[in-house]
Amino acid sequence: MNVPHSIPVERxxxxxxxxxxxxxxxxxxxxGPHGRAGFTATAVCSVTDQPPTLLVCxxxxxxxxxxxxxxGMVCVNTLGNxxxxxxxxFGGKTAQEERFATGHWSQGVTGAPILEGAKLSFDCRITSSTSVGTHDILICEVLDIRQQNEADVxxxxxxxxxELAGTQASV
Ligand SMILES: NC(=O)C1=CN([C@@H]2O[C@H](COP(=O)(O)OP(=O)(O)OC[C@H]3O[C@@H](n4cnc5c(N)ncnc54)[C@H](O)[C@@H]3O)[C@@H](O)[C@H]2O)C=CC1
Ligand SMILES: Cc1cc2nc3c(=O)[nH]c(=O)nc-3n(C[C@H](O)[C@H](O)[C@H](O)COP(=O)(O)O)c2cc1C
Incomplete structure (x- = not known):
């Protein structure tokens, strides 16, 4: 069978x-012992619901x-309007103190900062990771969830x- 030549995809x-x-x-x-830190990420995805697991790149x-x-602990705070x-x-190049000064925070089971007013917050433990190219895929087991069903997205x-209007069925 003839397999067509693939053309390398430029970055x-x-x-x-x-x-x-x-x-x-x-x-x-x-x-935790390695300091408070945060960054913005769109590379976040549901992996499995048994056990409830997200990935973060x-x-x-x-x-x-x-x-x-x-x-080894993370909180995934999904932003709203x-x-x-x-x-x-949190998108880069700013000092951590400056990043955290833009929001109000509490702590849950893992000790990672939970953003007050977030649409969703998933408090997680990192259970494993895999390196692919420039990134690590962090596998994050969800230990607790906070949500505002009526919040926009x-x-x-x-x-x-x-901005999207964000009503959803309650879980
Ligand atoms: N997965 C990641 O690491 C992402 C990083 N960013 C960062 O934010 C900056 C601005 O992003 P945009 O305004 O969307 O313009 P852009 O042209 O740099 O990126 C367009 C899209 O490509 C993907 N992308 C960008 N950088 C990537 C990376 N290093 N690895 C994997 N996928 C990547 C993302 O889906 C992004 O929305 C980027 O240059 C990057 O530094 C943004 C989105 C995802
Ligand atoms: C909209 C947006 C989405 C991003 N998504 C990701 C991501 O999924 N993974 C990632 O490693 N960096 C992502 N970044 C870039 C990080 O937020 C940034 O590199 C991070 O804050 C670290 O920057 P620093 O090295 O200056 O601290 C994103 C940035 C923006 C603005």
Whole structure:
């Protein structure tokens, strides 16, 4: 059987294509012996509901990388309307103190910062990780969930933020 030659996909072509996927915007936080830290991530996905598990992709070159892998605990805070400033602050190049000053925080079972007013917060333990290219895929077991069913949703699509009305069935 003839297999057509594949043409290598350039990095920019991949990014341009990925800009066509809509994604929820999340501020991922951690705290513990390796310090409090947080970053913005759209590369977050449900893996399985038994046990309830998310994945989070983190660039190994990010300044926050050692804090996350060292602490082994994360909170995935999904943003709602009006929280673009948080996404920008946690999106890189700013000091951690400056990032956390843009929000109000509490702590749950893992000790990772929970964002007051987030649409959803998943308090998680990192159970394993896999390196792929520049990133690590963190496998995160969900230990607790906080949610505001009526809150609106912030979506990142075509390199900018969009707002969606967010009513959903309760779980
Ligand atoms: N998965 C990631 O690491 C992501 C990183 N970013 C960061 O935010 C910056 C701004 O992003 P955009 O305004 O969307 O413009 P962009 O043109 O840099 O990226 C377009 C899309 O490509 C994907 N992407 C970007 N950088 C990536 C990376 N290093 N690894 C895997 N996928 C990646 C994302 O889906 C992103 O929305 C990026 O340059 C990047 O530094 C943004 C989204 C995802
Ligand atoms: C909208 C948006 C989505 C992002 N998604 C991811 C992601 O899924 N994974 C990731 O490693 N970095 C992502 N980033 C980049 C990180 O937030 C950024 O690299 C991180 O804050 C670390 O930056 P620092 O090295 O300056 O601390 C995203 C940035 C933005 C603005």
């Amino acid at each position: 920019q072509a991949f990014r341009d294509a990925m800009a066509g996927l809509a994604a929820a915007v999340n501020v991922i936080t951690t705290d 983190i660039n190994r070159g990010a300044s926050v990388y050692e804090s996350f892998t060292g602490n 009006g929280q673009q400033a948080l996404s920008n602050a 912030l979506v990142y699509f075509a390199r900018r933020y969009h």
